[in-house]
Amino acid sequence: MTEQSAATRPLRIAIVGAGPAGIYAADALMKSDTPAGFDDVSIDLYERMPAPFGLIRYGVAPDHPRIKGIITALHKVLDKPQVRLLGNIDYGVDITLEDLQRFYDAIIFSTGANADRALEIPGIELDGSYGAADFVSWYDGHPDVPRTWPLDAKKVAVLGVGNVALDVARVLAKTGDELLPTEIPPNVYEGLKNNQALEVHVFGRRGPAQAKFTPLELRELDHSPTIEVIVDPEDIDYDEGSEAARRHSKQVDMICNTLEQWAIRDIGDRPHKLYLHFFESPAEVLGDADGKVVGLRTERTSLDGTGNCKGTGEFKDWDIQAVYRAVGYLSQNIPALPFDDQAGTVPNEAGRVLIDEDADGSARYLPQTYVTGWIKRGPVGLIGHTKGDANETIACLLDDVASFTAAPEPELEAVTGFLEGKGIPFTTWAGWYRLDAHERALGEPEGRERVKVVEREDMLRASEPDKVSK
Incomplete structure (x- = not known):
């Protein structure tokens, strides 16, 4: 020194x-x-x-x-x-x-x-195309984002097969009342209560063995009494690289086993359908004359033997009114x-x-x-x-x-x-204790652990900063 x-x-x-x-x-x-x-x-x-x-x-x-x-x-x-x-x-x-x-x-x-990592495909800038990070900030009550979120799309696409993609898909597919016992603030509950989504489609460009979510996160999708998780049997496919990944990772094998079980079961009657699509690479977000999302175009892919995929030149248009990209944070x-x-x-x-x-x-x-x-x-x-x-x-x-x-x-x-x-x-650590107690008190009348405070000024007021104490 x-x-x-x-x-x-x-x-x-x-x-x-x-x-x-x-x-x-x-x-x-x-x-x-x-x-x-x-x-x-x-x-x-x-x-x-x-x-x-x-x-x-x-x-x-x-x-x-x-x-x-x-x-x-x-x-x-x-x-x-x-x-x-x-x-x-x-x-x-x-x-x-x-x-x-x-x-x-x-x-x-x-x-x-x-922030959201960019996805460079045509139409990604259209009205109705969103970053997952922005949506997560909204439903988590971040003070620096808008208090409302447009949830009028009946059919929604989520691009990506990581844990964030599954979080976004699950929140979009659940009812507001299912999420009410959590800490969501009133503005988020009101938004989710009026959510129009009946179908949520999650798209991954590679196969089940290459999915990035965890087994626990995946299985949680099927816990909701209102969500029917659907996997197309044609999307259950493995090459030599995929089989090697299953042998070397218990986690990968568990994911594949879960997806295989869902692919062979009968489709039930739960009101909200959550589709997990593999081997579909997003190619373009489709819009109308007003610049609004009206669809998603994907290219079918196939495994190349190493666990990676290549395009087949076969394209499909999906009837979608909103797109959420969950391809990574930045x-x-x-x-x-x-x-x-x-x-x-x-x-x-x-x-x-x-x-x-x-x-x-x-x-x-x-x-x-x-x-x-x-x-x-x-x-x-x-x-x-x-x-x-x-x-x-x-x-x-x-x-x-x-x-x-x-x-x-x-x-x-x-x-x-x-x-x-x-x-x-x-604010200080002592201030956090005061804010924490305030949020818990807000939740108590409804039997909830807490209700999160959203407005920055309200957070500061509840914290009552004590600049002397720790």
Whole structure:
């Protein structure tokens, strides 16, 4: 450590993004040995929303209490005295990298991915064509999206066969009353109650063995008393590469077995039909003279022996009035950091932010700046996979501590004084407890665990920020 002695103070770390990735990084740092020259670690978690938990709160379907149970573990991390939450702070607007460098010895970015990856096919821009991430934000009560959603299409297409695609399809196929016992806010319930969808068609360009969803997520589709899941027997096909995938992955084999069972059963009389189509590659979204979606054109594909597919030149038009693309999330550019637009990640080596290479080929890093989670490796894997990212990033940070330049203003009150001086109404961990209690109280009269508050001002009011307490 240079410029000043840090022996009598904790190592000060800012983590930008208080979702699972950022909280796992905080946990990994607290579980590591305190670096020489410091008496502890002190972590401030910055969050753009007034509430923490990121993807868990705003990216997971409301009928997934199992996944939301992860919050219990994250809660324990944020309860630690070494951690502060500073919410309702927009990095790049309210505070900059240069600002953070004044108050912290190192900065970790864990901003995740909340935009939709593009799908470059004709007609994708038509009225009635949507990104799955936008729809997820709406039904999860994100404060920064519209309060209504057009749900007048009777036949809907979902493009993609990952877990997000199944979440979107399931929410579109369920009734509003089925979802009412969850935490959905009133505006979402009203929208879903009036949903006109009777058919939901999920399209994947490859076969059952290449589907990206998990077995549990798949089986959940069939749990609703109002949803009939239908699989065409002609879509059950495997080549040598597919069979190899089944042999080497119990998860792949379970998915294939479930789909095979659904393909041979009789179609029942549940009112909403959810079709899972394989070997159908989206080729064009069809529109009318007014620019509205009226159909989807797909090209039939076939396996090539390796588990990959090739087009057959056989096209089919489907009667569809709305299309949701669920082909992957995309991270957004972070001000003052390099960004790979194609990969949607910050260039890095094991979490160290990579600027470029010197003439001799050696890497040049942005000093004392790191990334973890989806902004580091892209939006792949389950939530728990970000633990490995966090451990790797924290290991690199701790290896680098000896060469750090000390923060000029590392005192705890320095940054809160800075925010107060700018008039930013930030929330705290104590504020989250108040918001949490408020949401639970809203749900209690209806026998619900909670009712999520949507409006940002209402969240701030319920949080009643206490800028003195933790």
